[in-house]
Amino acid sequence: MTDPKLTTPAADVAGTSAQSTAAVDFANDVGPRNIAESFRLYTQRVRGGEVGALPAVAGVIILAIIFYSANNLFLSKSNFANFLTQAAPIAVLAMGSIFVLLMGEIDLSIGTASGVCAATMALGVTRNGDLNAALGTPTYLALLLLLVVAIGITARYRLWIATGVIVLGGIFIVTKLTQHAPAAIFVSIAVGVAIGSLIGFLVAHVGIPSFIVTLALFLAWQGVLLKFIGQGAAISTQRVDLINKIENENLSPTTGWILWVVAVGIYSAYTIGRSLQRRRAKLTGEPIDLVVLRALLIAVVTGIAIYVLNENRGRTVFAKLQGVPYVVPIIFILLVVGTIVLAKTRYGRYVYAVGGNTEAARRAGIDVKRIRLSVFVIASAMAGVAGVIGASRQGGVPSDFGSHTDQLYAVGAAVIGGTSLFGGRGKVRDGVIGALVIAMIPNGLGLKNLGSSYEFMITGLVLLLAASVDAISRRRTATS
Amino acid sequence: MAEPILELRGVNKSFGPVHVLHDVDLHIYPGEVTALVGDNGAGKSTLVKCLAGIYSIDSGEVLFEGKPVHIHGPAEAAALGIEIVYQDLALCDNLDIVQNMFLGRELHSRFGALDEGTMERKARETLASLSVRTVKSVRQLVASLSGGQRQTVAIAKAVLWNSRVVFLDEPTAALGVAQTRQVLDLVRRLADAGLGVGLISHNMNDVMEVSDHVAALYLGRMAAEVPASQTSVSQVVELITTGRSGDIGLSTAAANASM
Ligand SMILES: Nc1ncnc2c1ncn2[C@@H]1O[C@H](COP(=O)(O)OP(=O)(O)O)[C@@H](O)[C@H]1O
Numbered sequence A: 001m002t003d004p005k006l007t008t009p010a011a012d013v014a015g016t017s018a019q020s021t022a023a024v025d026f027a028n029d030v031g032p033r034n035i036a037e038s039f040r041l042y043t044q045r046v047r048g049g050e051v052g053a054l055p056a057v058a059g060v061i062i063l064a065i066i067f068y069s070a071n072n073l074f075l076s077k078s079n080f081a082n083f084l085t086q087a088a089p090i091a092v093l094a095m096g097s098i099f100v101l102l103m104g105e106i107d108l109s110i111g112t113a114s115g116v117c118a119a120t121m122a123l124g125v126t127r128n129g130d131l132n133a134a135l136g137t138p139t140y141l142a143l144l145l146l147l148v149v150a151i152g153i154t155a156r157y158r159l160w161i162a163t164g165v166i167v168l169g170g171i172f173i174v175t176k177l178t179q180h181a182p183a184a185i186f187v188s189i190a191v192g193v194a195i196g197s198l199i200g201f202l203v204a205h206v207g208i209p210s211f212i213v214t215l216a217l218f219l220a221w222q223g224v225l226l227k228f229i230g231q232g233a234a235i236s237t238q239r240v241d242l243i244n245k246i247e248n249e250n251l252s253p254t255t256g257w258i259l260w261v262v263a264v265g266i267y268s269a270y271t272i273g274r275s276l277q278r279r280r281a282k283l284t285g286e287p288i289d290l291v292v293l294r295a296l297l298i299a300v301v302t303g304i305a306i307y308v309l310n311e312n313r314g315r316t317v318f319a320k321l322q323g324v325p326y327v328v329p330i331i332f333i334l335l336v337v338g339t340i341v342l343a344k345t346r347y348g349r350y351v352y353a354v355g356g357n358t359e360a361a362r363r364a365g366i367d368v369k370r371i372r373l374s375v376f377v378i379a380s381a382m383a384g385v386a387g388v389i390g391a392s393r394q395g396g397v398p399s400d401f402g403s404h405t406d407q408l409y410a411v412g413a414a415v416i417g418g419t420s421l422f423g424g425r426g427k428v429r430d431g432v433i434g435a436l437v438i439a440m441i442p443n444g445l446g447l448k449n450l451g452s453s454y455e456f457m458i459t460g461l462v463l464l465l466a467a468s469v470d471a472i473s474r475r476r477t478a479t480s
Numbered sequence B: 001m002a003e004p005i006l007e008l009r010g011v012n013k014s015f016g017p018v019h020v021l022h023d024v025d026l027h028i029y030p031g032e033v034t035a036l037v038g039d040n041g042a043g044k045s046t047l048v049k050c051l052a053g054i055y056s057i058d059s060g061e062v063l064f065e066g067k068p069v070h071i072h073g074p075a076e077a078a079a080l081g082i083e084i085v086y087q088d089l090a091l092c093d094n095l096d097i098v099q100n101m102f103l104g105r106e107l108h109s110r111f112g113a114l115d116e117g118t119m120e121r122k123a124r125e126t127l128a129s130l131s132v133r134t135v136k137s138v139r140q141l142v143a144s145l146s147g148g149q150r151q152t153v154a155i156a157k158a159v160l161w162n163s164r165v166v167f168l169d170e171p172t173a174a175l176g177v178a179q180t181r182q183v184l185d186l187v188r189r190l191a192d193a194g195l196g197v198g199l200i201s202h203n204m205n206d207v208m209e210v211s212d213h214v215a216a217l218y219l220g221r222m223a224a225e226v227p228a229s230q231t232s233v234s235q236v237v238e239l240i241t242t243g244r245s246g247d248i249g250l251s252t253a254a255a256n257a258s259m
């Protein structure tokens, strides 16, 4: 809708019709006209430092070749599915981290936060929803206090969706509805949202550097998790179907193909339609041949993936094991929603603006504190989701859930995928691509029976490499 | 003479113990350029930021079209039609020209999605009507623009909206000769289109060339507001450096009080 206040006073300034001058002056401003031209522009951008996801995609391909030549099990049917389920929790944490990184901040607590979220969920479903009995009254009251404080914070900053989620989560807890898996899963996310608003408040309102806040909370949540379930203990969620299925069961092959057709169809129709429509309206857009080629490429690559996943990968002749793991469409939906939020909404634009130049954003009338606070809410909400997926993968919640390498891998994945540590640059998809790289390393090395020593060293080196690419490309864009 | 579109009466502003603006009066007239001059640290940028709603004033009155107004934030300044082109430009390097021009005031289509098409078209129209020919594409990232191009984008951003008063804080300080020329022409065109223009500059030739009024700040006090036709470069320089010149300017007592 056009804002009635928006006029073109400048038209009078020049004393000519803006419409006609615009047509003359920017007649050539329609973007690249064909694939060759867009390829040239793209190489120009890469040279100028805007490398995007290129290094990560190259990394995926190179690692796949190396590991495959070392052990051809790497590209086997069963390992492929296994590898996707390994990457899933990292991908979710990484997608959340990207919002925080776009702000030039960091969240080191998402791993242990996901442990607290998952534990709350697991206790709920296994103890008939009676968290008061499961936690002991003081701990139970402390949990409710956290929720109440978080409600206050989110309401103060008008983050109404977050407020709503926490309130509903609180109701589920108090009414013992958490004995039902869907409510318990929701509570995992709601606890994440509450944790995120606490972090966001300390960073954006109080002004403590996020590095310190989240380092402190990384330790604190580890303690909370121990308090929740006890030293060395674990809560099994294997008997809770809804949770267990996510990482351990698969869509039927037909459903997989139907979802593939729908997703690829919508994507192609949207991008091709947009390209045509922008050309017609004489706006900058991508050339139609590039769009079609890309849609085809995506259709082929994902099509092959679905085909492989739909093959029977069972080890025995008695039981068939085939189909796309449930977690894959979940990741896909999070990816799509996150991408739309960042690229198509005012909120997303403000996240980039605050991360790019906080002062400019403030002067443009953006509530900088609110935006800064909100990204931590998103990151921790995603930690709540990752907690559910992680519990599904591990068959439950051990007392050291998420305290090892998860958050470092998540931040690493985002950076490897091409998101800048300096803020302002990055996309949600970076988290997924980066998580694939990170999960490939232990997976590939594991098949060669090389121990964790190599896993850590190589992952560290890859991360260092990605951070260097980030720093160098930042220098290039600054000087070009 | 026309009524001022924007008027300040006795405005004071302190940062903690630092009293930056003392009882400042200022008049901005529609269709005319008022140059705001003063030495470094005189308080010019602070004054502009008070009008933009970035800082709140401690005391004094701001009148817009003769009516008292209270500007509590950038959005309220924008709602009145007051736009600022900041000294440090305030553009986001990681966003493109269109995104920067509409920052904080994005247009929506139905379903709450950003209306990129309309924004792109409006941005082009505005740039074209300002006779901007140096920018190739409105979808370029601002990081890739030269100093003069950035200045142009910042000014275009200010006139994109139905603005009534535009302040430009040292718009030519970092520019070469040709680009300075373009920006000064642009400043003049803004006034000719009926906007009230406030121009902060250290370049006396620029000031004398494009402005109708000169307002000189001296250590946070308004030394004098004089019509450009009735003053000279040497008088303005004297006002800037000593706060008085002949029988105009601050009284000796006032000038010394600020020391
Ligand atoms: N945010 C601030 N906090 C404290 N002092 C400030 C602040 N902004 C400006 N000042 C002081 O106010 C005075 C005027 O600064 P400024 O308005 O930038 O001057 P000008 O733009 O005329 O060069 C200077 O002495 C400066 O140090």
Ligand SMILES: [Mg+2]
Residues within 6 Å of the ligand: B044, B045, B046, B087, B169
């Ligand atoms: Mg200044």
